Amino acid sequence: MPDVTIVGGGPAGTLTARLLASSGRDVTVLEEHREAGEPIHCAGVVSPSLMEKFGVRPEILTTISAADVLLPDGTVIKTAKRMPYALIIDRGDFDRKLADRAETAGATIKYGAHYKSHAITDKKVTVDTNIGQFSSEILVGADGQNSIIAPSMGNNQVKYYLRGMQVDLKYRSDEEEKMILRLGNEIAPGFFSWQIPLGDTTRFGLAVAAQYGTPKQYLDRLLENLGLGDKERLKTYTGKIPMGGRRTTYSDRLLLIGDAAGQIKPVSGGGLYPISLAAPALKDTVDRAFSSRTFDGTVLSLYERSWRRAMGKSLSRGIWLRKYYDRLSDDALNEFGHLFSRPDIEDALSEIDIDDPGSVIKPILKKPGVKSAVFKAYLRSRK
Numbered sequence: 001m002p003d004v005t006i007v008g009g010g011p012a013g014t015l016t017a018r019l020l021a022s023s024g025r026d027v028t029v030l031e032e033h034r035e036a037g038e039p040i041h042c043a044g045v046v047s048p049s050l051m052e053k054f055g056v057r058p059e060i061l062t063t064i065s066a067a068d069v070l071l072p073d074g075t076v077i078k079t080a081k082r083m084p085y086a087l088i089i090d091r092g093d094f095d096r097k098l099a100d101r102a103e104t105a106g107a108t109i110k111y112g113a114h115y116k117s118h119a120i121t122d123k124k125v126t127v128d129t130n131i132g133q134f135s136s137e138i139l140v141g142a143d144g145q146n147s148i149i150a151p152s153m154g155n156n157q158v159k160y161y162l163r164g165m166q167v168d169l170k171y172r173s174d175e176e177e178k179m180i181l182r183l184g185n186e187i188a189p190g191f192f193s194w195q196i197p198l199g200d201t202t203r204f205g206l207a208v209a210a211q212y213g214t215p216k217q218y219l220d221r222l223l224e225n226l227g228l229g230d231k232e233r234l235k236t237y238t239g240k241i242p243m244g245g246r247r248t249t250y251s252d253r254l255l256l257i258g259d260a261a262g263q264i265k266p267v268s269g270g271g272l273y274p275i276s277l278a279a280p281a282l283k284d285t286v287d288r289a290f291s292s293r294t295f296d297g298t299v300l301s302l303y304e305r306s307w308r309r310a311m312g313k314s315l316s317r318g319i320w321l322r323k324y325y326d327r328l329s330d331d332a333l334n335e336f337g338h339l340f341s342r343p344d345i346e347d348a349l350s351e352i353d354i355d356d357p358g359s360v361i362k363p364i365l366k367k368p369g370v371k372s373a374v375f376k377a378y379l380r381s382r383k
Contacts (some may be wrong), residue, residue: 002026002108004286005127005134007115007149008142009036012258012275014098015054016140017107019283025290028134029102030113030127036099037092041239043166043194043205044091045179046272047354051087053276056101058094060087061198065177071337072184072330079349086179086354088196088203110134115148125253137295138286140255145240147260153251158262159244162191162269165215166205169223170232173197182206183337184330188218191269201234207241207269241269243322249307250300257282263307265357266318267325273355274311281306314356321361324374339373 004020006013009031017027033039044061051057064086069077103109114130118139125139141149150156173195180195187193190209195202204223208215215238223229245262249255257263263274285303289295308315328336339345348363365371 001124002028002134002136003290004028004138004140005030005125005136006140006142007127008144008258008260009033009099009109009111010142010144010258011054011095011098011272012260012279013140013142014095014102014107014109015275015279016142016257016282017102017109018098018105019279020286021102021106023283023287025286026136027102027107028136029107029109030115030129030134031109031111032114034112035096036109036111037095040091040237041164042091042270042272043196043203044089044094045086045194045196045270045354046089048085048087050273050276050355051089054094054098054272056094056097058097059090061090062088062196063177064088064179064196066175067179067181069337069340070180070182071334072186073334075334075338075341077337077340077349078346079352088198115143118149118152120253138253138255138289138300140257140282141260142257143260145242145259147256149254150246150256150260153248153254153256156247158242158246161210162207162241162243163210163215164191164205164207164239164241164269165219166194166203166237167219167223167233168198168201168203168235169228170200170234171202171228172200173202182222183333185212186330187222188215190326193219193222204228205237243269249304250297252296252300255282255285255300255303263311265355266315266322267357268354274307277310278307281310314359317359317361318357321357335376336373339367339370342367345370 003025004027006017006029009029013029017029020027067079116128118127124135126133126135141147143149176197182193188206188208189212191207193206195204206219208218242259242262249261257278258275259271263278264271282303289299344367348360352360
């Protein structure tokens with residue numbers, strides 16, 4: 001009987017599979033799609049250091065050396081002086097290379113395997129799929145934002161979802177290494193929009209909280225306002241971003257990771273960085289469980305403590321920023337955002353870490369007048 005069954009062959013599942021297989025575990029990955037890398041939901045913005053954590057070198061579509069943030073009133077906040085550059089990667093290629101490395105490490109990936117249900121006993125956990133049953137000591141749910149496994153833990157829903165949409169337009173951006181983010185309740189209520197240059201094409205996308213409508217209506221309007229409504233749409237991507245986390249990510253013989261676990265950066269909605277921290281924590285916990293031959297929640301709870309500790313301040317800072325941002329009206333956002341055009345704050349912004357954008361909070365709050373402006377903007381908010 002295999003040691004571990006993983007449902008989901010995306011980055012969370014395949015990185016976990018590789019780490020477990022490399023430590024000698026017998027691992028089977030069940031992936032519902034016929035190949036790795038499909039469908040694509042992510043904008044593909046990553047840091048170079050993050051790719052080192054995953055240990056793969058995907059195709060790089062472009063390099064970003066600067067970013068402009070546009071406030072609702074049109075004010076531009078620039079982060080370009082010393083901004084650590086970002087890479088725009090081919091997410092399909094990234095996923096495929098992760099899967100290849102997992103198989104090279106010894107993991108088995110079953111494509112076209114649709115999860116139906118699972119049953120846990122004191123002896124094993126058995127997963128029922130369209131291609132048969134798979135039994136193991138531990139089940140890992142890496143089945144994404146629409147996880148079917150996570151609700152089996154009881155009252156374990158994420159707090160809310162953002163719905164996202166992005167399109168690749170046949171349009172060449174004027175500045176080929178600059179990303180543009182647009183804020184405001186008329187643009188993308190509850191989140192923001194992004195514009196990413198990709199050579200002869202440009203990727204436009206946004207996400208919105210569900211109560212405000214569909215992302216398509218906001219994206220269509222944005223493109224029309226930019227005079228790009230008639231440009232050819234080469235590719236369209238849609239998806240959901242689980243926000244607010246889940247109540248728990250473990251139970252007897254069961255662990256969750258990635259989007260299935262609600263492990264999302266609260267500010268940007270990105271999931272790859274949390275996966276890079278959670279997968280080693282999961283591997284260490286599984287090793288502990290096999291060493292003691294104990295697979296219940298008393299041992300597997302170590303995983304949740306470990307990954308939350310690893311994300312630590314990054315997670316708490318991000319949650320604070322997300323809650324604050326969600327309350328701001330456009331007027332309050334403009335008032336607060338104008339502070340960021342100050343040279344001393346631009347300097348702090350130029351040091352931003354895209355893996356932990358909340359890390360700029362502390363140095364910025366120390367600047368003269370910022371704390372009072374934060375408080376005033378909060379009071380002016382309409383939400």
